Amino acid sequence: MYIKNLPLLRSSLKKFLQNQVVTTNTLAMAVTTFSSDFTSSIQAARLFKALILDAHNLYPKITPLAIKSIDTVEGEGGPGSIKQINFEQDGQMKYVKHRIDALDEEKMLYAYTLVEGGEALKEKIHSISYEMKFEPNPNGGCIGNKISKYHVKEGFEIKEEEFQEGRLKDFGVFKVIEAFLLENPNAYV
Numbered sequence: 001m002y003i004k005n006l007p008l009l010r011s012s013l014k015k016f017l018q019n020q021v022v023t024t025n026t027l028a029m030a031v032t033t034f035s036s037d038f039t040s041s042i043q044a045a046r047l048f049k050a051l052i053l054d055a056h057n058l059y060p061k062i063t064p065l066a067i068k069s070i071d072t073v074e075g076e077g078g079p080g081s082i083k084q085i086n087f088e089q090d091g092q093m094k095y096v097k098h099r100i101d102a103l104d105e106e107k108m109l110y111a112y113t114l115v116e117g118g119e120a121l122k123e124k125i126h127s128i129s130y131e132m133k134f135e136p137n138p139n140g141g142c143i144g145n146k147i148s149k150y151h152v153k154e155g156f157e158i159k160e161e162e163f164q165e166g167r168l169k170d171f172g173v174f175k176v177i178e179a180f181l182l183e184n185p186n187a188y189v
Contacts, residue, residue: 032158044142108134124156
């Protein structure tokens, strides 16, 4: 997909990289938390439908060079379900599986935990959990927040730079979906 306003995308990427990092140590492992805020001119409910509820259909259609498919491999698609995201072979990972921990359409909240995949991270990390929240903006768009919690194995430390590439890929997908919604005002209404 072609993004018409590349300078705006670059500006958005700069803002995205200005994250807060908080580290909390526990007895056997540390939890490193990254929090990212984002804004969009797309209505919160519409963005939630596209990014979360219909991701299995939308992502492979508009990001075919990155995501081959998203399949529910266990459950009905709600909390406790396991989803598998299959990537195109050019990347480092072939797939990842995540467990849906919370899905609240009314509150526009989605939480999930990476349960398989990301083999390069396995030696350092027990698990990674994510929470995304979308809220309406008074101007008609939305304000969102994504919190990523890395449960790190004893003796290891996670640095923001190690995950910057992955977060940039996530943000790139977000911007492609946002551009799709801007260009298709009747989609996901």
